[in-house]
Amino acid sequence: MGFIELKQVTKNFGDLQVIKPLDLEIKDGEFTVFVGPSGCGKSTLLRLIAGLEDLTSGSIQIDGREASQDAPAKRGLAMVFQSYALYPHMNVYKNIAFPLKMVGMDKDAIDKKVRKAAEVLNLNDYLERKPAQLSGGQRQRVAIGRAIVREPSAFLFDEPLSNLDAALRVGMRLEISELHKRLNTTMIYVTHDQVEAMTMADRIVVMNHGVIEQVGTPLELYRNPKNLFVAGFIGSPKMNFIEGSWAQAQGAHSVGIRPEHISITAEQSEWKGVVKMAESLGSDTFLHIQDSGVAETLTVRADGEKSFNRGQEVFLKPKKESLHLFNEKGERQ
Amino acid sequence: MMAPAVILLLGWMLAPLTTTLYFSFKKYLPLRGGDLGWVGFDNYVRFVTSSSFWPSVYTTLIIVGFVLAITVIFGVLLALLLDQPMWGQGIVRILVIAPFFVMPTVSGLVWKNMFMDPINGILAHLWRFFGLQPLEWLSQFSMGSIILIVSWQWLPFATLILLTAIQSLDREQLEAAEMDGANNTKRFGYIILPHLSRAITIVILIQTIFLLSIFAEIFVTTAGAFGTKTLTYLIFQRVLESQNIGLGSAGGVYAIILANIVAIFLMRIVGKSLDAKES
Numbered sequence A: 001m002g003f004i005e006l007k008q009v010t011k012n013f014g015d016l017q018v019i020k021p022l023d024l025e026i027k028d029g030e031f032t033v034f035v036g037p038s039g040c041g042k043s044t045l046l047r048l049i050a051g052l053e054d055l056t057s058g059s060i061q062i063d064g065r066e067a068s069q070d071a072p073a074k075r076g077l078a079m080v081f082q083s084y085a086l087y088p089h090m091n092v093y094k095n096i097a098f099p100l101k102m103v104g105m106d107k108d109a110i111d112k113k114v115r116k117a118a119e120v121l122n123l124n125d126y127l128e129r130k131p132a133q134l135s136g137g138q139r140q141r142v143a144i145g146r147a148i149v150r151e152p153s154a155f156l157f158d159e160p161l162s163n164l165d166a167a168l169r170v171g172m173r174l175e176i177s178e179l180h181k182r183l184n185t186t187m188i189y190v191t192h193d194q195v196e197a198m199t200m201a202d203r204i205v206v207m208n209h210g211v212i213e214q215v216g217t218p219l220e221l222y223r224n225p226k227n228l229f230v231a232g233f234i235g236s237p238k239m240n241f242i243e244g245s246w247a248q249a250q251g252a253h254s255v256g257i258r259p260e261h262i263s264i265t266a267e268q269s270e271w272k273g274v275v276k277m278a279e280s281l282g283s284d285t286f287l288h289i290q291d292s293g294v295a296e297t298l299t300v301r302a303d304g305e306k307s308f309n310r311g312q313e314v315f316l317k318p319k320k321e322s323l324h325l326f327n328e329k330g331e332r333q
Numbered sequence B: 001m002m003a004p005a006v007i008l009l010l011g012w013m014l015a016p017l018t019t020t021l022y023f024s025f026k027k028y029l030p031l032r033g034g035d036l037g038w039v040g041f042d043n044y045v046r047f048v049t050s051s052s053f054w055p056s057v058y059t060t061l062i063i064v065g066f067v068l069a070i071t072v073i074f075g076v077l078l079a080l081l082l083d084q085p086m087w088g089q090g091i092v093r094i095l096v097i098a099p100f101f102v103m104p105t106v107s108g109l110v111w112k113n114m115f116m117d118p119i120n121g122i123l124a125h126l127w128r129f130f131g132l133q134p135l136e137w138l139s140q141f142s143m144g145s146i147i148l149i150v151s152w153q154w155l156p157f158a159t160l161i162l163l164t165a166i167q168s169l170d171r172e173q174l175e176a177a178e179m180d181g182a183n184n185t186k187r188f189g190y191i192i193l194p195h196l197s198r199a200i201t202i203v204i205l206i207q208t209i210f211l212l213s214i215f216a217e218i219f220v221t222t223a224g225a226f227g228t229k230t231l232t233y234l235i236f237q238r239v240l241e242s243q244n245i246g247l248g249s250a251g252g253v254y255a256i257i258l259a260n261i262v263a264i265f266l267m268r269i270v271g272k273s274l275d276a277k278e279s
């Protein structure tokens, strides 16, 4: 079981309220991702759940039991830190065995569990090595192994992939997702990278300045962002925002439209602009358009087969049924 | 490019060593005839067979051993304490470091006259306040007193090195251990102490080098009486009080040998304990 409920949780550091009153339910077995820009309070929220920080007010319940006052070890949660926080003087085996040793498990039982975890994580050949002798990806796996053996009711990850290079990151992303499928345990995963959030999450919690902007599945957030912040944060390249008379004509203060919802037409249509830059990804080409008269630059997705030149004039047609309309407060209307 | 520096350094170290070796094979009595020629190993034999030799080695080792133990144990405790966030941290830290800046001679005199004096010392007043007979520290508890004074001097050094080491410990490791169910004692034993092991080694090695040659603290307090005659002090007496340079030089060579034995011995056990912890 790993059902976590936050009620009116706040956290102050001195005078600074880092987490504003906040409610959140994390369902058992769900892969939840906290995503938001750096400094928005994701780590703080995770550490509150872990018990590494004390709540300023509010309460945290784990599996229906009040846990706000419990020591971290009592909450039955395991955490994987950004720095991995491996114990440098212990070898891989001892690192993974550490939590079991702390609860006083007997040696044979520990050995069985450690070897099983090492098997699952492909660490069998490295059990005698010290963390310093491992690659980034291997260290990451040791940290995960140390979390797995405890059989926690939920795993907490704080930007676990941010110290890895791009290629490894994609690999580890898959491994963590597969781990989640196999264990079916609640996982809370913190990242500032919306691509990680979109690809891994069952549910995404978008945070900004200590408040939750929106909670939903990746596609819900992509298709129906509740406000300008979520609209701009989710999706790459970013959604285009248009204000002014054209937006007013659509009956909104500002209008958002994703790059794939603007098509390039042969004849004169709604908008016209000049290609400033073409980013070719092979399958798609993203055009940065200037002088469209509606926004400073528009990003438009075009077919990767076609070629575009700098300075070329193009006609653009927004897909009217895919517009996102926002009022003056930036809320979806 | 390195050569001049190396040569200078070698000369710097070798000059006194060769002089000591040279004189140790001579009968040299400055006030009673000066250089009286080569005597082979006579000085060495005389120095070891003197009844003061083994007691002085023993005294040296006792002082070094106790001071090391006291400064390391209390140094770790103080460092842990100073690492805690607290009010007036800066001032407290400076106060803790202060004894290190007091010259050994001065600190020896201060301890002797202000604290340990059996009539006017602060400790004597304290004892009388509790209705007890004041102790004659430097005669009744001579070794304990010397160990106390020297420990007081070296504790700041140990504390400072250990505090820096504690502050370099990654907080996430402690948090990970906390989540793994390690209580305060276990976090200390499994995470903090192993992290400090290298700093402790450094403290032990550096202090040993200096402690083997402590002199001023003994000179101004007991003057080597009451069983506080260390090897260094014995050499001093041979050279200056007995005016026997040759004999003193032989003692100096023994002191070098002792220092090396102690250093190798310490490296061995400390190195082993490091290996054992890391495996």
Ligand SMILES: Nc1ncnc2c1ncn2[C@@H]1O[C@H](COP(=O)(O)OP(=O)(O)O)[C@@H](O)[C@H]1O
Pocket (backbone or CB within 6 Å): A013, A018, A036, A037, A038, A039, A040, A041, A042, A043, A044, A045
């Ligand atoms: N221990 C602390 N003391 C004071 N301020 C803190 C502390 N930890 C975090 N903060 C502040 O709280 C805010 C949120 O931090 P954090 O939760 O680490 O952000 P994120 O993980 O989303 O990047 C930041 O402005 C940070 O400076």
Ligand SMILES: [Mg+2]
Pocket (backbone or CB within 6 Å): A042, A043, A044, A159
């Ligand atoms: Mg963070």
